[in-house]
Amino acid sequence: MEPPPGLRRQGENTVCRLNKSLYALKQASRNWFSTFSDTIQKAGYQQSKADYSLFTKAQGTSFTAVLIYVDDILLTGNDLQEMEHLKTFLLKRFRIKDLGDLKYFLGIEFSRSKKGIFMSQRKYALDILQDSGLLGARPYNFPMEQNLKLTPTDGALLHDPTKYRRLVGRLIYLTVTRPDIAYSIRTLSEFMHQPRKPHWDTALRILKYVKGTPGQDWGGCRATRRSVTGYCVFLGNALISWKSKKQTNVSRSSAEAEYRAMANTCLELTWLRYILQGLKVLQTVPVPLFCDNQAALYNAANPVFHEHTKHSEIDCHIVREKLQARMISPSYVPTRFQLADVFTKALGKDQFVTLRDKLGLHDIHSPT
Structure with a gap:
């Protein structure tokens, strides 16, 4: 920063001491969050140990929750009087604006109906299509060809790789509300360093699929032979969490790959359990x-199934621990009904x- 006008420098090593945090400095967001956290806890709210951005207050049947992302705040609960009291409390300490009922948050649109609350990124998706010049393109019914195998070496290198990186980066954020393209975008994100024409063509196909709907495969990677972990978690009938991610190790069998995926799912379930406990939703x-x-x-149910699991990492056996603690109840589902396949492989249209x-x-x- 430059010294203010009229300040005479005392030498090259002279610095200015900030008495107040300034916007856009590296420490500004940390200082703001620390200030907000201290303030809201003085109002009787408790900070979640599972998600430090979540604050809750429960008194008898009254429950209020506050979620903060930088300077965007969501407030919900079943006690309107407490919610108004909190808004008044915050207004006395910060310059904030009440935007009313939740409609738009971090680029995500929220709509309400008798069936519940719907999240979408329709405007964001249409902006991507417009910037890519594909608003008039013919839409596809599914995002990726079933037998398509993308590699780091096939096809000509793109003359301008930045356009690919920018497009894939924007599509990554679109997966916040679009689990149906999570596997496809995860695949494309592997080729950011040297994107080629087949990768670009696939990205454009995904966009054409999005235009039509704007509102675990062992050893599936030809380059690394690492499997893909995919899972989805429902709370009642609502999808609340999903993942499509390449595993860090090469699995020796499909059973080991699935076992690793189960372990990752257990970790997610453990975290979600803590979040739900803070929201007073108990799992009995x-x-x-x-x-x-x-x-x-x-492997999960039989702790003496040694020959097939002795090479697996210790953390994979968290599945057995959660099973013995009666946190999970594993069951078999036929492959054709396995919803997680959307996150692990490219499927046919039907x-x-x-x-x-x-x-x-x-x-x-x-x-309709």
Whole structure:
């Protein structure tokens, strides 16, 4: 920063001491969050240990929750009087503005109906299509060809790789509300360093799929032979969490790959359990965990199944620990009904559309 006018420098080593945090400095967001956290806790709110951005207050049947992202705040609860009291409390300490009912947050649109609350990024998706010049393109029914195998070496290098990186980066944020493209975008994100024409063509196909709906495969990677972990978590009929991520190690069998995926799912379930406890949603029964590999289920249930699991990392056996603690209840599901396949492989049109619909995705802007 430059010294203010009129300040005479005392030498090259002279610095200015800030008595107040300034916007856009590296420490500004940390200082703001620390100030907000201290203030809201003085109002009787408790900070969640599972998510430090979540604050809750429970008194008898009254419950209020506050979620903060930088300077954007969400407030909800079942006690309107307490919510008004908190807004008054914050107004006395910060310069904030009440925007009313939740409609738009971090680029995500929220709509309400008798079936519940719907999240979408329709405007964000249309902006991407417009910037890419594909608003008039013919839409596709599914995002990626079933037998498509993308590699780091096939095809000509793009003359301008920045356009690919920018597009994939924007599509990554679109997966916040679009689990149906999570696997495809995860695949494309592997080629950011040297994108080639097949990668670009696939990205454009995904965009054409998005235009039509704007509102675990062992050893599946030809380059690394690492499997893809995919899972989805429902709270009632609502999809609340999902993941598509390449595993860090090469699995020796499909059973081991599935077992690793079950372990990652257990970690997510453990975190979600803590979040739900803070929101006063208690889990009194084991969580059903569906897997389409019988051998992986045997590994989880049988602690002496040594020959097939002695090479697995210790952290994978968290599945057994959660099973013995009655936190999960593993069950077999046929592959054709496994919803997680949307996150682990490219599917044919019919199977993709069937599983996508079962995930609970709806286009609220489509005619009925």
